[in-house]
Amino acid sequence: MKFLVFLEHHEGALQKDSLGVLSKAASLGGEVEAVLLGAGVEELAADAGRYGAARVHVMDDPLLAAPLPQPRVDALETLLGEQSFDAVLFAASVLSADVAAGLAARLGAGLNWDLTDLAVEDGRLVGKRPELGDSVYADVGWTSEPRLALIRSGTFEPAESGGSAEVETFESRLQDFSLAATMIEQAHSESEGPSIEDAEIVVAGGRGLGSPENFALVEELAKALGGAVAATRAVVDAGWYPYAAQVGQTGKTVSPKLYIACGISGAIQHKVGMQGSSVIVAINKDTNAPIFEYADFGVVGDLHEVVPKLTELVKQRKAA
Amino acid sequence: MKIAVCVKVVPDGQLRLDPQSKRLDRSGEGTLNAFDVNAVEEALKLKEAGSDVEEVVIVSLGPERGLEAMRKALAMGADRVVLVSDEAAAGSDLVATSRVLAAALEREGAELVLFGQQAGDSDGAVLWAAVADRLQRPLISQVAELTRQNGNVRGKRQTEYGYDLLEAPLPAVIAVSDAINEPRYPSLKGIMGAKKKPQETLSLGDLGVDADEAGEAGSQTEVYALGDPPARGDTVKIEDDGSAAEKIVQFLREKKAL
Numbered sequence: 001m002k003f004l005v006f007l008e009h010h011e012g013a014l015q016k017d018s019l020g021v022l023s024k025a026a027s028l029g030g031e032v033e034a035v036l037l038g039a040g041v042e043e044l045a046a047d048a049g050r051y052g053a054a055r056v057h058v059m060d061d062p063l064l065a066a067p068l069p070q071p072r073v074d075a076l077e078t079l080l081g082e083q084s085f086d087a088v089l090f091a092a093s094v095l096s097a098d099v100a101a102g103l104a105a106r107l108g109a110g111l112n113w114d115l116t117d118l119a120v121e122d123g124r125l126v127g128k129r130p131e132l133g134d135s136v137y138a139d140v141g142w143t144s145e146p147r148l149a150l151i152r153s154g155t156f157e158p159a160e161s162g163g164s165a166e167v168e169t170f171e172s173r174l175q176d177f178s179l180a181a182t183m184i185e186q187a188h189s190e191s192e193g194p195s196i197e198d199a200e201i202v203v204a205g206g207r208g209l210g211s212p213e214n215f216a217l218v219e220e221l222a223k224a225l226g227g228a229v230a231a232t233r234a235v236v237d238a239g240w241y242p243y244a245a246q247v248g249q250t251g252k253t254v255s256p257k258l259y260i261a262c263g264i265s266g267a268i269q270h271k272v273g274m275q276g277s278s279v280i281v282a283i284n285k286d287t288n289a290p291i292f293e294y295a296d297f298g299v300v301g302d303l304h305e306v307v308p309k310l311t312e313l314v315k316q317r318k319a320a
Numbered sequence: 321m322k323i324a325v326c327v328k329v330v331p332d333g334q335l336r337l338d339p340q341s342k343r344l345d346r347s348g349e350g351t352l353n354a355f356d357v358n359a360v361e362e363a364l365k366l367k368e369a370g371s372d373v374e375e376v377v378i379v380s381l382g383p384e385r386g387l388e389a390m391r392k393a394l395a396m397g398a399d400r401v402v403l404v405s406d407e408a409a410a411g412s413d414l415v416a417t418s419r420v421l422a423a424a425l426e427r428e429g430a431e432l433v434l435f436g437q438q439a440g441d442s443d444g445a446v447l448w449a450a451v452a453d454r455l456q457r458p459l460i461s462q463v464a465e466l467t468r469q470n471g472n473v474r475g476k477r478q479t480e481y482g483y484d485l486l487e488a489p490l491p492a493v494i495a496v497s498d499a500i501n502e503p504r505y506p507s508l509k510g511i512m513g514a515k516k517k518p519q520e521t522l523s524l525g526d527l528g529v530d531a532d533e534a535g536e537a538g539s540q541t542e543v544y545a546l547g548d549p550p551a552r553g554d555t556v557k558i559e560d561d562g563s564a565a566e567k568i569v570q571f572l573r574e575k576k577a578l
Binding site: 010015067068093095099100104106108109132137138139140141177180182183225233234250251281287292296302305312 | 342419449451459462474478482483489492497500540541545546550553555560562564565
């Protein structure tokens with residue numbers, strides 16, 4: 001089996017999830033190559049070698065400077081036209097999901113997403129995909145090549161193999177429509193305040209809080225416990241809380257000893273950011289909320305009642 | 321300008337998989353995918369804000385009885401519905417679905433195509449990129465704030481690193497996040513009027529799509545088997561009877577997490 005792994009990078013470093021997927025591909029045996037697209041990225045190719053890529057295909061072009069999906073589809077189409085691969089693997093992200101789906105349409109190739117494992121069984125590639133809120137696991141496959149796969153974020157840990165990669169550069173024409181969308185302002189990593197990633201206790205608030213003012217309930221509980229405050233993507237996007245506090249697929253990944261989720265339904269995008277927590281407590285008024293599927297202790301109730309009481313009890317214990 | 325909003329009708333209530341077909345059981349009541357309601361709302365807001373938006377048309381692929389659930393979009397204020405419904409399209413994967421939808425969108429010729437953030441049933445969040453590629457149009461996804469700027473559209477969106485601001489000329493494809501707005505509730509007048517609005521049903525043939533390019537025949541992915549998830553530790557769920565806070569403290573003491 002010959003794999004091509006799409007390498008995502010940000011501010012001069014390869015993204016950890018991409019390296020994790022590269023390591024996984026290397027562990028499946030067969031040939032593993034990678035593709036790196038961007039401007040001024042060629043030197044990053046060596047890092048891919050250390051995680052299992054035998055060859056890295058690099059397209060270095062100022063037109064690929066912004067992390068936009070459509071020109072990347074053009075570049076991948078060109079590469080896959082010149083060389084054949086059995087499977088193209090992507091670590092899921094905002095960018096790579098759009099690249100993978102665009103490529104699927106361009107090539108008429110099958111795409112399976114949200115995979116949490118890959119295996120070669122009886123000579124064929126099989127993806128494992130949790131469905132229906134992770135209550136069912138499906139074994140999925142492809143009926144043609146190349147097989148396109150998006151791996152759920154945080155699934156595979158990078159493992160250094162100490163190898164080195166041969167670098168091969170290529171060029172591609174980019175379509176007019178692919179260059180029509182432009183980046184006006186690009187996000188950059190924020191570095192402000194203490195990181196929630198280091199906290200042993202995290203208290204997180206979601207849309208169930210009802211209003212930004214109610215974040216005070218979460219903050220008071222966090223303060224009583226000596227923990228940090230986190231938020232979901234929905235409330236960050238709504239402007240209730242800063243992005244630096246966001247846990248989930250497009251935010252931080254945390255694994256504290258205790259995670260208390262207040263008014264969080266627990267969609268998969270949130271789960272991937274906190275499922276490594278040792279103990280998970282959830283308070284939510286909707287008994288069908290997915291978070292109850294994986295919370296160690298769930299309370300179906302009004303957080304506006306439960307959280308202040310809990311804060312009081314914690315304060316009493318600390319004072320005693 | 322015409323705006324098309326792509327929507328999906330998903331099963332209402334508890335989801336289950338059909339063990340035979342290994343597909344989602346769609347035999348019960350359907351409901352408009354909640355994430356698509358944000359896209360409908362955004363289209364209506366654009367129409368209300370700009371005099372150049374003539375029409376908001378709802379476009380979907382699925383069984384004909386989905387029309388009823390799609391009336392919610394009409395009740396909110398959308399102008400008409402185009403539903404592609406064909407037995408041969410059942411079981412379409414991303415490649416096949418994007419092919420059919422793109423054909424329906426070509427026929428409509430809408431300058432702006434909107435999608436919601438994800439499908440509530442399959443958790444898929446990729447369809448827009450496949451459709452944009454087939455239509456050969458610029459794409460901005462995960463948009464949490466949409467504005468119009470000198471004939472272009474601008475989208476602010478969240479990525480793994482913070483917020484990007486992107487711009488694209490029309491015609492374009494935009495996928496919105498569920499944080500972009502609070503969808504309105506249909507008014508009684510809207511609900512009463514929805515049934516009378518145009519609701520067109522198309523076959524694959526009407527769109528010039530061959531039966532073997534859609535459905536399972538036109539798909540490139542398959543499901544081999546369904547199984548149970550890996551075993552997990554015990555989970556406890558209680559209803560708050562006024563003592564939940566005490567019970568949480570007790571649990572945390574047992575776990576030595578306090």
